[in-house]
Amino acid sequence: SSELTQDPAVSVALGQTVRITCQGDSLRTYYATWYQQKPGQAPALIIYGKNNRPSGIPDRFSASYSGNTTSLTITAAQAEDEADYYCNSRDSRDSSGYHVVFGGGTRLTVL
Amino acid sequence: QVQLVQSGAEVKKPGASVKVSCKASGYTFTNYYMHWVRQAPGQGLEWMGIINPTGGSTSYAQKFQGRVTMTRDASTSIVYMDLSSLTSEDTAVYYCARDRAVAGIGDFQNWGQGTLVIVSS
Numbered sequence: 203s204s205e206l207t208q209d210p211a212v213s214v215a216l217g218q219t220v221r222i223t224c225q226g227d228s229l230r231t232y233y234a235t236w237y238q239q240k241p242g243q244a245p246a247l248i249i250y251g252k253n254n255r256p257s258g259i260p261d262r263f264s265a266s267y268s269g270n271t272t273s274l275t276i277t278a279a280q281a282e283d284e285a286d287y288y289c290n291s292r293d294s295r296d297s298s299g300y301h302v303v304f305g306g307g308t309r310l311t312v313l
Numbered sequence: 314q315v316q317l318v319q320s321g322a323e324v325k326k327p328g329a330s331v332k333v334s335c336k337a338s339g340y341t342f343t344n345y346y347m348h349w350v351r352q353a354p355g356q357g358l359e360w361m362g363i364i365n366p367t368g369g370s371t372s373y374a375q376k377f378q379g380r381v382t383m384t385r386d387a388s389t390s391i392v393y394m395d396l397s398s399l400t401s402e403d404t405a406v407y408y409c410a411r412d413r414a415v416a417g418i419g420d421f422q423n424w425g426q427g428t429l430v431i432v433s434s
Binding site: 232235237239244245246247250251256286288290291292296298299300301302303304305306307 | 346348350357358359360363372374408413418419420421422424425426427
């Protein structure tokens with residue numbers, strides 16, 4: 203089981219805003235990273251750190267934090283945003299500081 | 314540009330071992346940690362472990378301790394992941410993934426294309 207918890211599935215109407223959450227104790231210590239994965243493809247990093255987007259990632263993707271929860275917000279969702287979304291972070295249970303943990307993933311459907 | 318190119322698909326019998334390679338290019342190999350992540354069919358991402366390409370030190374997820382070995386060849390910029398005592402539950406796509414930042418851990422900016430490992434009798 204993941205130590206980062208995500209809702210398995212979320213849906214959003216085209217053009218509306220959706221929030222995908224990721225919860226876990228590690229997030230009290232470390233920032234999360236968000237990935238988007240489309241069928242048959244490797245994951246792609248979309249948010250890292252407090253709220254940073256790599257070059258090429260649209261600004262409709264953003265992240266926020268509250269306690270042990272981080273939320274990925276997609277503003278004005280597009281059809282191409284339909285994908286699986288994963289969070290990960292360093293694992294605060296590991297004393298070495300090198301371990302990483304993933305959330306179970308959220309399947310986003312754009313209606 | 315950064316590229317991670319993995320070895321091809323494998324079919325293995327239960328009890329066997331598999332060794333997957335990941336050749337890095339487009340950056341200084343020893344500057345960034347490398348990770349292995351796997352994804353079983355229809356399932357989520359699972360972190361397996363990390364290797365420091367500079368000295369070869371490793372740290373593995375507890376689930377894989379004793380069964381996984383990660384190594385690297387700095388002369389050819391290749392990292393390897395060896396998984397032994399395979400069972401059908403090891404059937405998955407295995408990815409190598411590079412950290413985004415020097416000395417950073419957990420932001421996987423670059424991914425290999427994935428290597429499908431099928432374990433079947």
